[in-house]
Amino acid sequence: MALRTRLTETLGIDHPVLSAPMDVVADAKLVRAVSAAGGFGILGGGYGNRAWLAQETAKLAGLRQPFGIGFITWSLAKQPELLDIALAAKPAAIMLSFGDPARFAPDIKQEGARLICQVQDEAMAGQALMAGADILIAQGTEAGGHGALRTTLDIVPAVVDLAAGRVPVVAAGGLADGRGLAAMLTLGADGVLLGTRFYASQEAAGADEAKRRICAAKSGETVRGIIFDLSRNNVWPAPFTGRCLINDHARRWMGREVELLQQVERVSADYMKARTEGNFEVAAVIAGEAVGLIHDIPPAGEIVARIVGEAEQILAGRSNSSRLPRNGTKE
Structure with missing residues (x-):
């Protein structure tokens, strides 16, 4: 059909x-x-x-x-x-x-x-x-x-x-x-x-590493919030927030968004450096809840x-x- x-x-x-x-x-x-x-x-x-x-x-x-x-x-x-x-x-x-x-x-x-x-x-x-x-x-x-x-x-x-x-x-x-x-x-x-x-x-x-991480991720290993927007100093208008894979950076700042905002200059510099270097324990891999269904490239x-x-x-x-x-x- x-x-x-x-x-x-x-x-x-x-x-x-x-x-x-x-x-x-x-x-x-x-x-x-x-x-x-x-x-x-x-x-x-x-x-x-x-x-x-x-x-x-x-x-x-x-x-x-x-x-x-x-x-x-x-x-x-x-x-x-x-x-x-x-x-x-x-x-x-x-x-x-x-x-x-x-x-x-x-x-x-x-x-x-x-x-x-x-x-x-x-x-x-x-x-x-x-x-x-x-x-x-x-x-x-x-x-x-x-x-x-x-x-x-x-x-x-x-x-x-x-x-x-x-x-x-x-x-x-x-x-x-x-x-x-x-x-x-x-x-x-x-x-x-x-x-x-x-x-x-x-x-x-x-990046190949980002694709690999999507394939390795399990259902439930993404998070929606404002952490990666704050981290790259690019705040979106309400009501929109961003979903990405959970990584060390997200775990560090979840629930501490106000503190992140207070340190945004330093955090943003570190974040952009991580993006350039392909360090995805800091830089976000933008991905949705479908990651649990994806196992190949x-x-x-x-x-x-x-x-x-x-x-x-x-x-x-x-x-x-x-x-x-x-x-x-x-x-």
């Missing part, structure tokens, strides 16, 4: 699987690999490094498959001209997260790109729909990186109900395999967006194929089981 949804139709893709626009980690190489496999790769525009964005969008020139470019909305507002660089690359969609998209929606639509908005509650979803969002991503707190407090199991059906069929809804947060895709489709979502699973892929631009295309194949089998089995009589024997 083919997993054709409103999402695949809207974006012109084969499979309802999107890779998250992880800052720096989701570079052109990862985007190309995911899109070539029939998914939808999204370049990680992140906080807006002009040189990096120009470099990576140039590498996407000539890509036949649809792809997207994602930004942190409140950060893009400080450098709105970066949207012009992104739109010049002719993406099929621009993804905006963490802030009101209304300022940027007209320019995105005028260039013929779809507007994807990631939201964490119904108020944000309503705001995105008012701005003209073509696709909503309902992000649960299990997601790696920045997010809020609603769980994926809670926020996805809530946003599906709010959207009421007007636009496709994509689920994000704690998902890494075909079981997650099948479950979210059953909840009414039209696809999934995955970050941590694609971080641990051969094409992702993350395959090509991104293989990840897409695995997830879709497993979901197809699960949903086909569910369909077959629904035709069984109550005594468990086939009719």
